[in-house]
Structures are given as structure tokens and as C-alpha cells.
Amino acid sequence: MVENRPFFTFLSHFIVLVGVLIVFFPVWMTFVASTHDQATMLRAPVPLLPGTHLIENYRTVLLEGYGQRFGSNPMLHTLINSMIMALGVAIGKIAISIIAAFAIVYFRFPARMFFFWAIFVTLMLPVEIRIVPTYGVVASLGMLDSYAGLIIPVIASATATFLFRQFFLSVPDELAEAARIDGAGPFRFCWDTLLPLSVTTIAALFVIQFIYGWNQYLWPLLITTKESYYTMVMTVSRQANVVDSVPSWNLLMAMAMLAMLPPVLVVVFMQRLFVRGLVETEK
């Protein structure tokens, strides 16, 4: 800033700190709640500082499950389901997108533009508005209560294909020409040249898609009836709406922390890739 007014700088810091507080507050309260016992959590005001039951609560939730209406499925299993789904979505989407983008960019064939526009259209309509018929299709394919059913419909939209296409277009033509002169066919070119160049884009996209897959709520909710396929986010949300006489807030909040933790860790530790992924996706 050009001026040299210390008050301004102080004010700026202050406002941003307020922002950070607003952002952290709900999570802090949740964390605190997950470290107390049930009794403490039934009286208002609830504590502002952590308690001593952290390990006990998390152990209960992970290994014994949250009991009551949603059965006593240990959350450990649910966590694993979420992990499988998130990884499946991220890897699956990247895999089919890269080869599709490669085909569209580096080959000439009839109906190429048709396919391109067909894929482009999918960018516009997220799954929530076609939820009912999509469910119908999945049900009729017998894919309810399965990992395939969880993962595949989620990767149907072509955001990643579009992104890779943009990226490939920006790769200099000279590289492909050099590869051709060297006698490399499409596979070699892709493997030896294109993929190494794409590593950062792939990593960035992986971060975004992992979060996207992990945070899927509506879709797992609809197509799973067996507890063994439930995911963390849907379980936490559903559990919060179960009307119990004596809710176990401490356990519920522990579950919420578990549902939040992996994606948050990914964002924090891969911040640069994450930011890049966001920016690239929206171009």
C-alpha cells in the first residue's frame, strides 16, 4: 500500500483475523464437542474448551459405531467406503478424461466435433437436477448398493475432459512434430511426452476430484440401502436428523470431524495444487 498509515495496516489485519475466526468457529465448537462426554453436551452452555474424552469418543465412533437408528456400523468401515469412493472418483475421472481429451485433440476423425460438443453439454447440468431419472437408470442396471454405482455415475460429467483438452491445446505443436520425426506413435508420445508435462495438472485435478468425490452427499444417500455401503458425509448428515430422546452430540460431532478431516488435510497439505486446480477448472 502506498500510504504509510499504521492504523490502516492494523485494521486490515484485524478484519482478516475476524474472517479467520468466523471460518474456524464452527469447526472449533465441533471439535470441542467431540472431546466431551454425553452428559456435558446436554446442558447449555456447551463448553468452549476441549474436554478429556477425545480418544474415548473417537474410539467408540470408529470401532463401535454410533448405535441407535443407523445401526452399530463402526465408522471405520464407513470411512473406508468414503475413501474408496473419493479415490475411485478421482482416479476414474482422470483416467477416462485424459484419454478422451487426447483423442479429441490429437486425432482427426469424423464426428470429432460432435463428440466434443456432446461432452461439453455435460458441463452444464449437475447431477442434482436429474437425480430422479439417474436413480432409475442405476437401479435398472442393478448397480444399487455397490461401489460401481457409487463411483461411475459421479464421473459422468466431463469437466476433466474439458480441462485436459484446454491443457493439451496449449502444448506446443513442435513436441508432437518432433515425436513424429523420431518415429513415436500416439501411445509413446502420450506416455513419454504428454503425461510428464501434465503431471501438475493431473495432481491439481486429483485434489479437486478427491474432495468432490468424498463430499458427495445426495448420490450415496439415494443408492445405498445397506449400511455396509454408507459414506461418511451422508451418515453424518442423516444421523444429525434422527430425532432421539437423548442425542449423543459428542459422538455425532466426532463423526463430523472424521467426515471433514481427510479433505481438509488434502487442501492444507496440497494447497498450491488445490488452488491451481480451482483456477484451471474455472477457466
Place this chain on the structure above:
Amino acid sequence: MEKRVTFDNRLLPYLLLAPQIVVTLVFFFWPTAQAIWQSVLIEDAFGGNSRFVWFENFERLFNDPGYYASVRLTVVFSFLVAGLGLALSLLFAVMADRVIRGAETYKTFLIWPYAVAPAVAGVLWGFLFNPSIGIVAWMLQGVGIEFNYVINGNQALLLVVLASVWTQLSYNFLFFLAGLQSIPRSLIEAAAIDGAGPGRRFWDIVFPLLSPTGFFLLVINVIYAFIGTFGVISSLTQGGPGRATEILVYKVYNDGFRGQDLGGSAAQSVLMMIVLVLLTFVQFRFIERRVHY
């Protein structure tokens, strides 16, 4: 737009495209076509008979005050979420941009909420505002405000707005910050030499140059308010109390799965698709006109 060099294989491109096309065909186009088809049928709830009824479902919708209520609600909701979300994140971004040291650290602290699913955010905020043990509800009670979003429709709406804005803060913040940092310092310095104080500089120089980013974020936030907030509503209020928070996307789900009104739900889906296509169209058109000065 085109590559100069391409490979000659005939079959290969089709093979490479196949997985994406197949998945998209089965899980995108097929259901979308079904939605359009279903919107012109009235189906028996138990999958018995279906009658072709042209636009009767749509007519029913347009004559249903409940539908209009939901439309109005969605518009108000989007306004609030987008408006509040953009204003707050712009404030934080501007402040963070001025702080030369520490901008990177603040960035880390402010962007992680993006990783929290809207559904989970709903749970967190529901906990904060819970009528019996929510800490904020308790504090409000302390100053004489009775807060119970389970029975008060307006309070429920407010809570849902807050939770939705909270999740989007980091995304908006990131883009605003990037936009701010892309304005050349020399422009600000020239304005300072011309005599503009910080306030004037912001309104005369920074704000106009930030407007492409702002517009882009506006569209994104509106789409988010339309669609992405489903998780928040589902976790917090399920559209209640009494439809006070039943925005359009939730209504589609509610009428289709709970109410078993497949035709009506499909018709709503189709209408929403049209709106969304329009919105995306606007976004792309405008992005193209994002002039690079």
C-alpha cells in the same frame, strides 16, 4: 483451437473416447432424456400405467402457488447467498491483499472450508444454533432473542443462508484475491500520484478492474445457491419448517422421492435444466468478453 499435428490412426480415437462417451451416455444423456420424457407423462406411483399428457404437468406447475412460492424463495435465497457471500469475501480479500506480509498465511487459513461438504456444514451450523444446546442460540437468548429454527421459518432461512455462505467464502476469497493481485501495482501508484486516497482508489480503479472476476463469481454463486446448497438444506431443515426453506432443487427431490410425483418432479427438473443452461450460456458469453486490458 486446432492442433497442426495429428496422428493417423482410424480406430484408436474411438477407443480412447469410448469410456467417457459410454459413461456420459448412460448416466447423463439417458437420464436427461428420461426426465424430459417423464415430464410429459403422468405415472402411476407404483409404476403401473403411464399416460401421455403433453404439457399437463407443466401447466399444473404453473398453476401451483406452492411452485411459485418455491421459485420466489429460491430467488430470495440466491440473492442472499450470493450477495452476502461476495460482499464478505471481497472484504476479506481486499484486507488480505493490503497486508503484504502474511497474505500467504491468511490464505491458508481461509481456504480450507472449501473442503467441507455443504451437508456437513449444515450439521455444524445446526449444532451452533440448536435451540437447546447451540452456543449461538444460547448467546442470543442471553440478549433476549428467541432462536428456534425448527419452528421459525425466517430463522430457518437465515441459518441456511449462513451455512451456505460459510462454505463458499473460501472459494470466493481465493478468486477475489487472485483478481486483486493481478492488478498492476503501477496503476495504484499512478492513482496515488494523481491524488486519489485509498477509498477513491478502490472505487475508481480496483472495483472496475475486478468486475470480470466479480461477475464470474456471481454466476458461480447463483448456480451454487440453486443447486449446491442441497446438502445444507437436507442436513438442517429438510425444506422446513413447512416449506420455508424448500428451494427448487430440494422440491425436485422431495416431490420425486417422497411425494412420488414423478411427472411433476421431472417437469421441475426440465425447467431447472433450462434455467441452468441459460445461466451457463450467460457465463460463457461473458467470460469470452472478459477483456484483457
Place this chain on the structure above:
Amino acid sequence: MAVVHLRGVKKSYDKLEVIHGIDVDIAHGEFIVIVGPSGCGKSTLLRMVAGLEKITGGEVTIGDRVVNRLEPKDRDIAMVFQNYALYPHMSVYENMAYGLKIRKLSKADINTRVRKAAKILELEPLLQRRPRQLSGGQRQRVAMGRAIVRDPAVFLFDEPLSNLDAKLRVQMRLEIKRLQRELAVTSIYVTHDQVEAMTLADRLIVMNAGVADQIGTPMDVYDRPASTFVAGFIGSPAMNFLAGKVGANGRSIDLVGVGDTRVSVQLLSTASVPSGTPVTLGLRPEHFVPTDHGALELEIDLAEPLGADTLLHGRFGHARELATVRLPGHVLAKPGEKRRYAVSPERLHLFDAQTGKRLAGI
């Protein structure tokens, strides 16, 4: 129009001092050019005068006020930036009017001033255009127009021509000079291009690593450079430097490793340092005269015909350094040839071999 004084101006970033005390008095209407290589601190110095950088030590006075603590807008200055810094969303007219608008001049006043400046700079047909619709040269003129309308005490230029292509640069150089003469505003101009510096300046400040090596008129700096740095920086092709020692009688310099026999160059008067002192002898390429008995023999490596002149590159004897000789017209020469040259004693420059400073008395 004002007098500007810099007294002991210093700049430090935390513990690192980058500008080590600059003193200069700039007269009314003088065109001062600060020239030096990248990183020497010239832009920083200019920005300190502008108020865009804090002044860590010393004083800057504009007119009769010490401006150290004043905001840029209160210093009565105007600045032309390297990348023009035109407001992209405003028209040319609005760009020029902005500063006046803020100072709450009446619309009529603003109109008069802007149109006057536009006339001087031939911008009248462009007043409604946006910056992105203008060429580089036009943008530069708008940037200057913005500065002119403010009618400031001092003009500041931060490498304004660096982003233009070579031909345009020459043209704009002349325009700036003409404009400054006409308006007679005190101007401080920063550049790394010594040709610009020489042609524009009333006086030059040659900066090197945060220190002003020399302050003087262009001819001062050319004829009597204060250090090897200044000598090598000003003038193109650069001055040739040869290592040597002061001769026994103090009236000649014995060149080291230049020939099989001892090669000496005669001085005009007695050197002010004792014989045997190691010195650096400076000889400008344009000052060599071809003679048969010249003391210096060049073994030619490469000839560069420029049309109007010819540059001969080679070595003097066994000297390590490559030397350049510039001769008028077209001179034929083949690699391997040896030619002899002499330099008039008035054209010799003598520097201390260790400090690089000019040695007096020659």
C-alpha cells in the same frame, strides 16, 4: 517549476543498505538523467523522490519544502511509468482528467487543460479511445499528457521508453526533449540506456551499486569520466582498458604484456602518482589514429563494417583483453593482419588500477 535537493539520501531494506547517500542539487527547469545498469538503485531513488518508497536516510527537498513525510499527492509531482500505467477502463480524456477531477477542478477547467495537453502531444483525435486501442507510442504520449495537465513542480520519468521498439524510441526521445524545453519543468529521468541519457540530459547522474559515481554534463562524463565504471558505461562501443604501470620518469605509461618490447604511451604532463604504480589506461575506440609509427599494434580478429564506420576487434600484443578500434568509412582488413595506431595524449584516460578512480593531472 522548482528546485530539487537531495541530501545524503539513503535507502535500506531491513539491515541491507542499497543506496549509500546521494547528494545533488537540481536547478529550475533542469533535465537530470539518472543512468546506470539494472539493479544500481536508480528506480528506487526516483521512487523515493516520488514518495512511493520510504526514505530511510537523508532529505529530499522540492521547492522549499522537505518532502520526506509527504504523500505523493502532496509533493506536487507527476510521474510517467515504464508500462504507462494507464487506467484501462477509462478513455484517454478520462485518464488525463482523473488527477484534476480529484483535485476538484471545474469541468470547464479540466476541459481546457486536457485539450491543451492533447494539442501539444497530438492526441486530439484519440481522446475518446481506450488504452487498449492505442499503439505503444500513443500510450506513452497519453501517459505524458496525464503528467502535463497536472502542471507539477517536477516531472518524474521511470524508464518510459524501454517498452518501445528501437525506431519509436528515437522518435519519442526527441519529442520528450522538445517538450521539456517548451514547458521548462524540472525533470528527473531514469534510464539504463546511455544513448538516451547522453541525448536528453542537461546533467547526468551515473549510478553504480547504490552510489553516484559521477554527476556532470554529458560532455563532462564523456571527456572526463570519474571512474572506470563511468568510462566503460558511457560511450559505445565501450572504452578499451589496458593494464600498465607509470613509467620511470612519470611521463609515460608502460603497458603490460602488450608487445615483445616495452611499449610506452606518452602523457601530456607528469602523472600525479609515483612511477611503478599500477594503473589502467583508458582509450576510446574512436580516438585511435592509424599511423605507421604508432605505439600500439593491433592484431585483427574480426572486422565489422557498419557502413559509416568500421569496427576492428582484436588484441594489442599479448594483452588478454579484446580491444575495439573504430575508424571512419569503410576499412578493409583481414583477420591476422597487424596494424599500428596512435592515440593523442589529450585523449588518454588514467585510472587507479585498484580503485578504478580517475587519476588527476593528465
